[in-house]
Amino acid sequence: MALKELSSLEKFLGLKKPNKYSTQGDNKVPVLQTNSGPAVGLLTVCSHLVKEAKRPELLGTSAEHRALVQQWLEYRTTKVDGCSREEAKTVLKDLNLYLQDKVYLAGHCFTLADALMYYGLHPLVVELAVQEKEQHVNVTRWFDHMQHYPGLRHHLPPVVVLRNRVYTSGHH
Amino acid sequence: MKLYISEGNPHCLKVLAAVEVTKVQCDVQCVNHEERVVPFPRPALPALLLPSGGHLFSSNAICQYFFETSGQKPSTLISQWLEWESTELQPALLWALHMAVLQGKATEASKSLQGALSYLDQCLSKGTTPYLTGEAISVVDVVLWGALHPFLSDPSLALGECKSVQAWFERLAGEKACQAAAQRVLQGKGLEALKSFMQRQPAGQRRDAQSYGSNPSESEEGDRVVSEEEMESAALTWSRGLTACPEATERQHPIALPYVNNVPHLGNIIGCVLSADVFARYGRLRGWNVLYICDKYHAVHADIYRWFQVDFDYFGRTTTQKIAQNIFWRLHERGFLLEDTVEQLRCEGCQRFLADRFVEGVCPHCSYPDARGDQCDKCGRLINAVELKNPTCKVCAKTPIIRTSKHLFLDLPKLESQLEQWLDKSIGTGHWTANAKQITRSWLRDGLKPRCITRDLKWGTPVPHPDFADKVFYVWFDAPIGYLSITANYTDQWEKWWKNPEQVELYNFMAKDNVPFHSVVFPCSLLGAQDNYTLVNHLIATEYLNYEDTKFSKSRGVGVFGDMAKDTGIPSDVWRFYLLYVRPESQDSAFSWADMALKNNSELLNNLGNFINRWVVGDDPRGGGGYL
Numbered sequence: 156m157a158l159k160e161l162s163s164l165e166k167f168l169g170l171k172k173p174n175k176y177s178t179q180g181d182n183k184v185p186v187l188q189t190n191s192g193p194a195v196g197l198l199t200v201c202s203h204l205v206k207e208a209k210r211p212e213l214l215g216t217s218a219e220h221r222a223l224v225q226q227w228l229e230y231r232t233t234k235v236d237g238c239s240r241e242e243a244k245t246v247l248k249d250l251n252l253y254l255q256d257k258v259y260l261a262g263h264c265f266t267l268a269d270a271l272m273y274y275g276l277h278p279l280v281v282e283l284a285v286q287e288k289e290q291h292v293n294v295t296r297w298f299d300h301m302q303h304y305p306g307l308r309h310h311l312p313p314v315v316v317l318r319n320r321v322y323t324s325g326h327h
Numbered sequence: 328m329k330l331y332i333s334e335g336n337p338h339c340l341k342v343l344a345a346v347e348v349t350k351v352q353c354d355v356q357c358v359n360h361e362e363r364v365v366p367f368p369r370p371a372l373p374a375l376l377l378p379s380g381g382h383l384f385s386s387n388a389i390c391q392y393f394f395e396t397s398g399q400k401p402s403t404l405i406s407q408w409l410e411w412e413s414t415e416l417q418p419a420l421l422w423a424l425h426m427a428v429l430q431g432k433a434t435e436a437s438k439s440l441q442g443a444l445s446y447l448d449q450c451l452s453k454g455t456t457p458y459l460t461g462e463a464i465s466v467v468d469v470v471l472w473g474a475l476h477p478f479l480s481d482p483s484l485a486l487g488e489c490k491s492v493q494a495w496f497e498r499l500a501g502e503k504a505c506q507a508a509a510q511r512v513l514q515g516k517g518l519e520a521l522k523s524f525m526q527r528q529p530a531g532q533r534r535d536a537q538s539y540g541s542n543p544s545e546s547e548e549g550d551r552v553v554s555e556e557e558m559e560s561a562a563l564t565w566s567r568g569l570t571a572c573p574e575a576t577e578r579q580h581p582i583a584l585p586y587v588n589n590v591p592h593l594g595n596i597i598g599c600v601l602s603a604d605v606f607a608r609y610g611r612l613r614g615w616n617v618l619y620i621c622d623k624y625h626a627v628h629a630d631i632y633r634w635f636q637v638d639f640d641y642f643g644r645t646t647t648q649k650i651a652q653n654i655f656w657r658l659h660e661r662g663f664l665l666e667d668t669v670e671q672l673r674c675e676g677c678q679r680f681l682a683d684r685f686v687e688g689v690c691p692h693c694s695y696p697d698a699r700g701d702q703c704d705k706c707g708r709l710i711n712a713v714e715l716k717n718p719t720c721k722v723c724a725k726t727p728i729i730r731t732s733k734h735l736f737l738d739l740p741k742l743e744s745q746l747e748q749w750l751d752k753s754i755g756t757g758h759w760t761a762n763a764k765q766i767t768r769s770w771l772r773d774g775l776k777p778r779c780i781t782r783d784l785k786w787g788t789p790v791p792h793p794d795f796a797d798k799v800f801y802v803w804f805d806a807p808i809g810y811l812s813i814t815a816n817y818t819d820q821w822e823k824w825w826k827n828p829e830q831v832e833l834y835n836f837m838a839k840d841n842v843p844f845h846s847v848v849f850p851c852s853l854l855g856a857q858d859n860y861t862l863v864n865h866l867i868a869t870e871y872l873n874y875e876d877t878k879f880s881k882s883r884g885v886g887v888f889g890d891m892a893k894d895t896g897i898p899s900d901v902w903r904f905y906l907l908y909v910r911p912e913s914q915d916s917a918f919s920w921a922d923m924a925l926k927n928n929s930e931l932l933n934n935l936g937n938f939i940n941r942w943v944v945g946d947d948p949r950g951g952g953g954y955l
Contacts, residue, residue, distance in 0.1 A: 182414075194403055196410035203403055218395040219377050225409075226388035233413050249367055 157185045157197050160274045163309035164201060167270065168208035176200070198228045198271075205267055213267045223261035227268035235275040243279050247291045250276075254293040258300070265304065273301035277311050285317060329354045329376040330389070331364045332512070335524045337424065338386040339512050341473025342373045345390040347504030348464055349397035360527055387413055387470055394466040404460050408467040416443045416474055421528070423478065428518050428525045433483055440478060444489050447471070451491035457498060464502070472499045476509060481517055591631060591889045592879045593918055594872040597906045598838035602867065604637040605907065606834065618824060620813045631889035635899050650815060651800065651808045652791045654856045658737070659792070663855035665736040665777050666794075670713045672700070672727035674720040680783040681712070681720055681727050688715030701803075704840065707766060711779075732783055735795060737804065739775035742851040747771060749854065749862060750846070757832075757864040761913065762839045766868070767846040778848060780804040807849040825861050834865045842868050870911035874918050887918065901927055 158176055165173055177186045179195065186193050187200045194203045205213045215221030235246055250272075254260075260268045280288070280298050288295045299316040302308050330346065330353050332339040346353055353375075358364065364374040364382070371384035375392065383389045387409050395401065419439050427436035451459070459467045479496045499505050513520040591600075607619035658664050672681045683700030690698035691714045695705035700712035712718065713729055720727050739746075750771075754764055780801045781790050787799030799805075815821040824831055835845050846866055853860040873879070879886035892902050905923045908930070909916045 184414075189403075191403070195407050196414065198410045199403060199407040202406050214401075218392060219379055219381070221395065221401065222377075222383055222388045222392035223381060225391055226383055226385040229385050229387060229409075229413050232410070233417065252367060 157183065159310045160197075160271070161185060161200060161204070163274065163307075163311075164204060164270060166309055167306045168204055168210060170204065170208055174204075198232060201228075201267060201271060212264070213270075215261065215266060216264075220262045220266075224266045224268045227260045228271060231268070231272050231275045235272070235279070238279075246276075247279065247287075247294055250297075251291040251293045254297050258297070260297075269297075269301055269304075270307060273298065273304075273307065274311070277314070280314050281312075288316065328352065328378055329356060331356050331358050331362070331372055331374045331376070333358055333360045333362070333372045333524070334512060334514065335520045335522070336360065336372055336512065337420075337473070337477055337521055337524070339373045340476050340508050341470045342375075342386050342389045342393075343508035343511055344469050344473055344502075344505050345393040345466065347507055348469060348502070349393045351393045351396055353393075360524055386473070390466050390470050390473075394469075399465060402460075405465065405467055408459060409470060412467075412470055412474060415446075416471070419443050420474055420478075424518075424521060424525055425528070427478075428521050436478070444492055448489040448492045451495050458495070464499070468495075468499060469505075472496065472505060473508070476500075476505075477513070477518055477521060480509070592886050593874075593888070593892065593906060594838065594879045594886075596631075596635060596889060597872055597910050598869045599836045599841075600632060600637050601635065601903065601906055602869065602910065603834070603836035604635075606836065606867075618814065618817070620810060620817065631893070634893045635889070635903060648788055648812075650811045651788055651805055654808060654852060654858075655791060655800075657856040657858060658852065661855060661857060663738045663741060664780075665738050667734060667736055667777070667779075668731050669711075669734050669779060670729045671732050671783060672712050672718060673730045674723065674725060674727040676723040676725040677720060679785075680730070680732075682782065682784055683712050685721045686712045686715060686718050686727065687721055688718040691716060702840065707769075707840065707843075709843065733795070734779050734781045734798070735790070735792070736777035737780050737848070737851060737855070739778055739847070739851055742855050743771070743775045745854050746775075746847065746851055749850065753862065753864055757866070759866045760868050762870060763842050763846065763866040763868040766839060766842040770843055770847050775847070775851075803844045803848060804852065807844065808852070826859050828859065828861045831861045832864045833861050834867065835863050836867050837869075839868045839870055842866065870913065870915045872906075872909065872911050872918055873915055875920075876917060901931065904931055 158178075161176060162173060174187055177188075178184060179186050184195060185197055185200050186195050187203060189203060194200050202214060205211065213224075215224040234242070234249075238246060259265055260272055276294075276298060280294070283291070283295075295316055298314065302311070302313055328351070330342060332343065332355060334357060343355070345351075346355065358372070360372065361370050362372070363370050364376070365371045365384045367384065373384075373386055373389060375383040375389045377383060377392075383392060391401065391405075391409070419442070423436040423439045426432045426439065456462055458464055459471065475496065479492070480500070603619060607617050610617035655664075672686055673679065674681050674685075681700065683702075686700035688698055688700075689696050690703040690705060690708075691710065692708050693703060693706040694716075695703050697704065698710060698715060700710070700715065700718075702709050718727055719725070750767065753759070754767075759767075781795055781798045782801050783797070784799050787802065788805045790796070790798045790800060811821065811825050814824055818824075837845060845863060850862050853862060871878075874886035877885060893899075901923075905926055906918075908926055909918060909922070
């Protein structure tokens with residue numbers, strides 16, 4: 156999973172040469188050998204790729220913005236990855252509320268947090284029924300935006316998102 | 328900027344220490360554990376209210392933010408340590424805290440931290456600098472100190488031989504910033520101070536492999552292994568190309584033959600072809616392997632059904648007599664055919680024996696005046712033409728006379744127990760409409776009688792038996808076998824459909840007058856042939872569709888016929904809709920022109936048309952918000 160995600164991110168960033176990754180430990184933590192030694196961990200590797208692609212704005216444009224990006228990257232690896240069905244519900248509820256008045260996870264532009272959250276949430280969103288997607292309408296809206304974000308989707312199958320409401324609020 | 332913390336929350340250690348180390352200007356407010364500072368469905372502390380109005384609720388992100396505003400640049404090394412802390416150390420810590428604080432199992436706690444601590448020790452001993460990322464305290468030191476403080480400062484927890492960690496930890500513990508933070512959060516109570524916080528946390532757990540998220544797809548990462556056999560069968564399928572026939576799978580449903588000797592009327596159309604067409608379309612949408620066949624009597628039929636958009640898989644005329652003759656001989660060999668002489672009606676005016684439907688008369692059972700030579704439309708019972716009272720020839724209206732002739736009979740009484748056994752199973756498991764069940768039961772209740780299967784006619788399938796060389800098969804013996812022959816014309820794999828009762832489900836659609844032929848006579852022929860034939864699993868029969876308030880009658884020219892429907896200029900979809908709308912499901916229904924106009928306007932136009940139009944237009948013209 157992590158490796159496919161990394162290769163999709165490389166393509167998204169327009170990196171010409173695909174990197175070779177190894178993994179470490181039982182959790183298959185991705186490792187990338189760089190000129191300045193190994194980069195260990197998904198977020199670290201991704202941040203490295205972003206810098207390599209000279210797209211530092213994807214990590215945030217100010218200290219505050221960067222902290223927000225970091226926070227959501229961390230949320231992705233600690234709360235979304237490997238979550239149980241119960242935890243998945245909490246995650247969706249959290250994000251649905253958070254995204255109520257937001258287009259992107261951090262600040263007012265697309266960041267690495269959006270990309271990795273999209274990759275991480277995909278297995279959860281794929282399993283949602285139409286009604287559940289509608290209940291988490293803000294997550295769904297953001298998710299649909301991401302899967303149509305130019306060049307991002309790559310390895311993942313598209314998730315069908317209805318644009319109109321099927322269930323009226325009185326029915327659930 | 329405002330920082331919200333709560334006492335006894337271990338995550339607050341690092342953020343408080345970070346505030347002190349970086350000397351960032353920041354209000355610190357202590358709140359209850361349950362206080363909702365961040366607009367989140369659940370409490371998340373510590374939390375930092377940013378100058379922009381946003382919130383940070385991740386302790387590591389808060390620390391990073393403080394360090395960055397004080398001039399420390401983010402780096403790969405820092406990012407790596409923080410990621411390790413959040414993904415490797417924290418899960419272990421949560422478990423350890425749970426064991427130590429709530430369960431009092433200090434050894435368990437130490438054990439679960441061993442791996443992380445020895446990794447940290449290794450890194451520190453390899454390094455040449457006093458702190459993790461250099462000569463000065465960085466965000467990494469503060470974060471790791473905050474995470475480990477509750478354990479490393481507790482003498483009761485034996486954390487093994489991690490000398491470098493000890494040295495590093497003591498260096499930090501000497502910092503005023505750290506001392507102040509520890510005092511504020513733990514109040515000198517050590518691990519005990521964390522109790523009320525820990526009680527509110529979901530039980531610390533080791534991440535189990537059963538969880539989903541990104542993990543399960545891991546197993547799909549490798550290419551699927553394709554076996555030799557799979558490759559061979561793929562190659563074989565490829566070489567066969569598109570001309571290959573459909574393989575029999577779960578479901579199929581030929582329809583009942585439209586037994587119409589001229590142009591079909593609307594009642595014929597709704598009863599079998601249209602009902603079956605809708606079902607076949609449904610089956611195809613479901614991805615079932617559906618075979619929808621129909622026998623063709625006239626080119627007229629083909630045109631009409633095409634106009635009604637009935638999608639037969641195969642629409643053909645029986646040309647293969649092989650199957651009918653095979654079944655005949657098998658029945659003969661097994662002693663299910665009887666010879667007997669019968670009295671038969673012959674019209675002297677027309678100089679011929681009269682086919683059943685060329686005779687009309689009064690029903691001997693219910694006295695219905697328009698009974699036909701083989702069946703009464705009123706009571707549904709089968710009639711031998713000679714039993715009709717006051718028979719008349721339909722061609723010349725003369726009274727036919729009775730003559731005797733030798734014929735073959737299907738010995739239904741001999742097959743009765745087998746039939747009953749099979750019917751119990753089929754009706755019990757399949758979908759049979761109420762009228763189909765009732766008609767079949769009434770037949771069995773009356774007791775089965777031998778059924779004549781030959782006729783003295785010029786046209787039809789010749790009987791292969793030399794003693795009956797000048798005779799043909801009775802249409803209801805021959806016609807259902809036509810289903811098999813048509814399938815054989817369509818594909819040479821017809822036996823996969825018709826001799827495969829385990830895998831194939833057979834659906835028959837018809838009007839109720841055809842039920843006995845499909846539930847009794849035809850199954851008996853197949854059972855008697857003892858060749859593992861597929862028998863009907865679902866029998867869906869309609870009641871009659873009347874015309875305005877009378878019967879459709881071809882001979883009297885009453886009603887709408889297939890070709891007339893086309894000439895009205897009304898689109899076939901409208902006809903399809905209305906006929907399905909008035910489909911006589913459980914009682915007779917009537918076709919009425921006025922009702923058709925009404926239903927077209929109210930249902931199709933007002934309801935469905937409007938609904939779709941709003942979608943297509945994409946906006947509600949009354950300003951009620953977009954639908955798209």
